[in-house]
Amino acid sequence: MSDPAQFESFVLAYQDMVFSTAIRLLGNDTEAEDVAQEVFVRAWNHWDSLAGSNTAGGWLKTVARNLCLNHLQRYRARWKMFSDLAREDDxxxxxxxxxxxxxxxxxxxxxxxxxxxxxxxxxxxxxxxxxxxxxxxxxxxxxxxxxxxxxxxxxxxxxxxxxxxxxxxxxxxxxxxxxxx
Amino acid sequence: MNDDRHNEEKLAAWAGQALKQLPARRAPATLASRVLAALAKQPVLPWYRRPWLNWPRHMQLLSFVLFAGIIGAIGWFLLPHADALNLANAKQTLAQSEGVRPVSVAMGVLSTLGNALVLVLGNVKGWVIAAGLGVLAFLYCSCLGLGTACWRLSAGNR
Missing domain, CATH: 1.10.10.10 (Winged helix-like DNA-binding domain superfamily/Winged helix DNA-binding domain)
Incomplete structure (x- = not known):
């Protein structure tokens, strides 16, 4: 389907940008690395349209941001019921x-x-x-x-x-x- | 108040400028190898066994055209047999809108189903319909309640 060596170069070129987005949003190295990995796995699944595309960087950034927010949302939902009042007071x-x-x-x-x-x-x-x-x-x-x-x-x-x-x-x-x- | 606003804008400008100076964080050296290892573990599925959104672009386009063609062809070939299929209104609708035959067929089918529903409702006693609706409402509420309880439990256990 695609050239793995080309994809590896792609990962190396964008990994800092993806990891930066994840670590800054999540504030945790391990979770950021997990999310970054997931971003690139998804990129591989869309490799036919991403390879050589000028918008690949934007695509990666958007996916990284959305995955991070989904990740945070999962944990947020658990505490939302208890913390809403306090937040409104803030x-x-x-x-x-x-x-x-x-x-x-x-x-x-x-x-x-x-x-x-x-x-x-x-x-x-x-x-x-x-x-x-x-x-x-x-x-x-x-x-x-x-x-x-x-x-x-x-x-x-x-x-x-x-x-x-x-x-x-x-x-x-x-x-x-x-x-x- | 104006001073506060002015100060807040200054603070925003300062923060924006300071944060823009931060370089990208370096990804762990293991990230690329982790990604490749994860990909190696993925089952290699042919394109047609993957979700449609992950198909190659040209195959998405081709499949879309093919699907639209099949639907159109079904409509086209069904129309001459509208009488046999008891699509009473299809021909009449066609006369009013020449060139949109699949739409006419669909309208005919809907019209037939509507007539059948009216016929059934006309022959069933009122209390039976009310009881049926009550049972439906009860089942719907039960599903909703059960689903909510399951979701709460699963969210609480995560």
Whole structure:
């Protein structure tokens, strides 16, 4: 049907991109590797249309994202009944959190250490915050699409993303914790 | 309020810029070999035994055309025998819509089934119909309840 050596080259070319999507959404190396494997198995089943296609990267990214969200959804369903009330209580609290003053946010390039720190912090974020943040900043989805995809309110998505950004900011700039510093 | 909004936008811009600088994470060295091992374990099925969505594109197209042709041919060849099949309305419908013969046949069949249903309902007592509907509703609710219970149990055990 297809050339296995060609497919292996395809896997090697895209494995970092697929794994990155999975690890950032799932926050767990083992689960990310499992999902990445599943993505490539599906790619093999569609190899006739993917081989040599310009859209193969986009296809892989979409499948990886959907598989990760399905994976998260399975576990989410178990706890949804118990955690819904608490989540609803969380909405609308974003404005009460401390903001860093705009002037204090360095817009310069991150150092290698800072990039590493950021990468280490993302998996440690609470799941809802991490998933919303990754979908917004890495998958280029807007708030409404994220809310629809995750089946939560727009307010919750905005709050989660705000908190995630704030957590990252605090991690990278812990000494600049309040407005005007 | 405006300050908060301004700060939030600044924070969003900062986060966006910072996260864009992150390179792709390196996949584990074992990933490619795991994928190939998983593929080796997959049973090698010929294309026609795989789901239709996984068929080669040209075979999907061919099968679609073939299927549409078969359905069209059935309609085409059944029409001359409409009387024998008791499709009373088929010819009349055809006269009104020349060139859409399969549609006419389907309309004729539906019309016949409708007439048969009316005939049956007319000869059955009202309470029998009500009881039948009641039994149907009961069975439907039972299936729904049983299905929900099974789903809850399986979701709880995962």
């Amino acid at each position: 909405e609308g609290e974003a404005r009460e959190l401390d903001f860093a003053a705009p002037e204090t946010l360095d817009q310069t390039l991150l150092t290698a250490d800072q990039r590493e720190l950021l990468e280490e912090t993302i998996p440690k974020l609470p799941k809802d915050q991490r998933v919303a943040l990754v979908l917004y900043h890495f998958e280029d989805m807007d708030y409404a699409d994220i809310a629809k995809q995750l089946g939560v309110s727009l307010g919750k998505v905005k709050t989660d993303i705000f908190r995630a950004r704030e957590a990252l900011r605090k991690k990278l700039q812990p000494d600049r914790d309040s407005v005007g510093v």
